[in-house]
Amino acid sequence: MSESLIFVSQKMSRVRWKPNSTSLQKSSVFAAGSYEDTKNSVSLWEITQTNKLKNNPEIKVLNRYITFSSLAGDVSGLDYADSSLIVAGTSCGDILLFNSSESLVLQHEWNRLHGRGGCTDVATSLPGIVSVGEDGNINLMRIESKRPLRVIEHGDSCPITSVRYLTSSEIVTTNTVGQLRMWDTRSPSDSPTRIMVSSDQLVALRSVDHHATQSHVLATGGADGCVTLFDIRKECAPVNKLQVHDEDVWEVRFHKTSPSHLFTCSQDGSARRLDSTFDLKVMARDGGGSAPEVSEVVSKCGLSINSLDVSGSSLVCCNDAEAIYVIEDAV
Amino acid sequence: MHTPVSRKLVNESYLVFASMQEQKAMQEDKTINRAQLLKFSRNYRSIIRSCLLELQNTSEGIDADVAIHNESQMQLYSIMDLVWSLCEIIFIENLPGGVILLRMVEWCKWNFPLVDDLVRSCMSSRDNLPYQHPEYWNAVTALVLQGRLAEARDLLKLHPEFQVQVYDSYSCMDELLRKMPVFSYHQGQSISEFEIKWQHWQAECVKRLKDGDFDTKPELKTICRILTGDNEVLTEVSHLCGNWYQMLVTYLLYNNPTTKVYDLYYHSQVCIQMCNSHSEWGALDNILLAVCAFDIDRVIRECCEHLSNWWLPAHLSDLLNASGLVPADAEKNQVEIELQEILIVRFAESLMSLESYWNVVAGYLANCGPLSQQYLALFVQRITLTSEKKASKVLRLCEKHNLNDEAQSICRQLCRQALREKRHGDALSWCIKLKDSSLAMYIADEMLSVYAKTGVFPNIDLIDYLGSSVLVSERLTFLGKYRDFHKLHANKEYKEAGYLLLNLLISKIAPLEFWPSLIMDCLLLLSKEDLIYGVEETTNLLSCLNTLDQKKKVLEKFSETEKNNHLKRMQHLRVALTNNLAKAIVS
Secondary structure (H helix, E strand, C coil), X not given: CEEEEEECCCEEXXXXXXXXXXXXXXXXXEEXXXXXXXXXXXXXXXXXXXXXXXXXXXXXXXXXXXXXXXXXXXXXXEEEEECCEEEEEECCCCEEEEECCCCCEEEEEECCCCCCCCEEEEEEECCEXXXXXXXXXEEEEXXXXXXXXXXXXXXXXXXXXXXXXXXXXXXXXXXXXXXXXXXXXXXXXXXXXEEEECCCCCCCEEEEEXXXXXXXXXXXXXXXXXXXXXECCCCCCEEEEEECCCCCEEEEEECCCCCCEEEEEEXXXXXXXXXXXXXXXXXXXXXXXXXXXXXXXXXXXXXCEEEEEEXXXXXXXXXXXXXXXXXXXXX | CCCHHHHHHHHHHHHHHHHHHHHHHHCCCCCCCHHHHHHHHHHHHHHHHHHHHHHHHCCCCCCHHHHHHHHHHHHHHXXXXXXXXXXXXXXXXXCCCCHHHHHHHHHHHHHCCHHHHHHHHHHCCCCCCHHHCCCHHHHHHHHHHCXXXXXXXXXXXXXXXXXXXXXXXXXXXXXXXXXXXCCCHHHCCCHHHHHHHHHHHHHHHHHHHHCCCCCCCXXXXXXXXXXXXXXXXXXXXXXXXXXXXXXXXXXXXXXXXXXXXXXXXXXXXXXXXXXXXXXXXXXXXXXXXXXXXXXXXXXXXXXXXXXXXXXXXXXXXHHHHHCCCCCCCHHHHHHHHHHHHHHHHHHXXXXXXXXXXXXXXXXXXXXXXXXHHHHHHHHHHHCCCCCHHHHHHHHHHHHHCCCHHHHHXXXXXXXXXXXXXXXXXXXXXXXXHHCCHHHHHHHHHHHHHHHHHHCCCCCHHHHCCCHHHHHHCHHHHHHHHHHHHHHHHHCCCHHHHHHHHHHHHHCCCCCHHHHHHHHHHHHHHHCCCCCCCCHHHHHHHHHHHHHHHHCCHHHHCCCHHHHHHHHHHHHHHHXXXXXXHHHHHHC
């Protein structure tokens, strides 16, 4: 594992790798959104290798090559819809659609979709975009639509913390009282199809992700440092709860092409990797026996790591000390 | 402190500071060993250097104001670098006598590139004849002044009058330069051995000068006079000598190479005398003199007075205090600790104007000194909570440092804000965290009144999943159970519903205002076909009914029609209950 660290003079709240057209290509471009700065921005970064120095075989240089800074509020959600479209959600409640094929051009803006506290996360599954916010609203949009197609107002009594698409018509959200909810976007009702709870205590869930191949397996990161695995086919959905970190797990990401790896990052300043087959039948039966192996990818770096993303064998994460880490051979 | 480059300085140095505190915490006496301390010091220096380099690289393509600001920042950073590197040599490396000079020669070489510029300009002359360059002799002399004799010899060899075979003034000089002894501490040479060798060598230089070996070439004569430690010659070549601290190195090289750290002050006074004519005395000179005087207090004080930000004094004093150089005398120690606390707090204050720095400020305040908890508590109250995520981070910070009161007040503030905006679900989740039963009661009451008005429960998605948190407040428990009752009723589980209702009435957790509604629900159940309530239950219900009759307060809020309705319902219920009792006794 080789680690490159660069201080970027802005606290980043989200980083996302640009999706590659083929899985063999090495990721070298990522997008990052900043927060709590006087002027926040969405920027694109490129990693270039220089072989100039004799002793160090490869020096990685992180180069910020495009920035879009006419944003109001903090960037709180960021996602690549495809390799040239980026969706960003801000704390003022705006959802922005960028075209990043040549430079970052604002293609469309949905304003004030969320009230107080703004948007907390966005997810995309072309052509759909979903955004969730602290007001408990869920907004469903399409890339080409000028207005949101559907607004589920007060879908949740508590702030929603994250959202993911399970299939093109099903989404899953987490909130601050520990509920994992599934929604069917085609159903006319404004209630979730299912509500699952990770524990009896009202511990906030901060993030959710679904397994790349086994779509019934979901992992959530909680405010108590636990990663909970859910099997949505079961009546009693939470299957396994693992204490991976000491403090809030801000993001969980399953690896898209090697699904036996789950990456987590936390307020305690570390990023870890869980290796397991995630075969929930086995896990539920054995209990402790087939516990995933936990290895440390970034050790406690002093301040919270807010977000991470993994693509191929590269991992990128950002922390509250205004630094971005890029780790090669993280898998 | 808010420009992109200074943000890098602040953040990177915070991480070094934090890991230093961790190291200190592991030791009992709060000191760190030399090797580690040197590592941290080098870390800090490399951060300053990289910021300086970055500023130098971004000097094109910016407008005038930014350029001026950059200029002053670069100046500040180079002063910081200079001061820190000298402090590292003198205070932290703890070198024995003799080795100090070697390090100082290196320090001079790295920080004062005038000589390198001269050499470069000589070598780059177009005709490829360096010796004809006007600066040639200046370059050679300056190299000798800085003690870089090998380079001086190389440059000298380029002169055409230098012929190896012929023994003349050039080869004589070359020999002298070659033979100058250098203290090889690591090969185990002892100080006295070195001193003898050096004195021999200098005597040789004096002899050759007296013999007139260099009379033909005045430039070589000047150089030889420097080698003999002749101080008057330094005034002749003062334009090459630089400041008094550069001259200090020259002076020590050719007068007292085995100097110890403690003698530096005396020697620097001599150099200052010699240098008095040209440059003005500035802030940097004050600070460097204090370093040579081995007076840590004075160094820190001078830095505070003359530098425009608190970064250097705060971090330098933290590093030096951790080295154990501060005397163990209890009273003085107390003063040192307080001073350091104040420095860190002042530094943290200077960062507070940029909201983005709040994590870093909190980190500094948490480690400033004996009053860190109080400072941190005051700061936490000032952090603006713009989102739920930030609030959670602040609460996590409070938890880590046992600031329970602040955490409670933050939760209360957020709960009240949610209530003002009528977001009952959010408010409830905050007040459960707070474990505040009176707020929970208030919220539960609000929800119940919504139900009473509309017949629909608000925030079902929250109430149904409260789990054990309902126990925070009695009213909340009632709300939860009442909702359960409705669920059971909807599922046609009338018997369970009936028992639940009875329990609600008997256990008296239901508020009096709600009893009429509960009574109505009872009526519904009693009209079902099957017998739900047995003898005992019916008697209990009857006694509840009697209690309700006696409580006239309930009727006060009702209007005339409502009162009449209520009395009629009570009447019906009494009849229904009596019938039920009869049925129950019979079956």
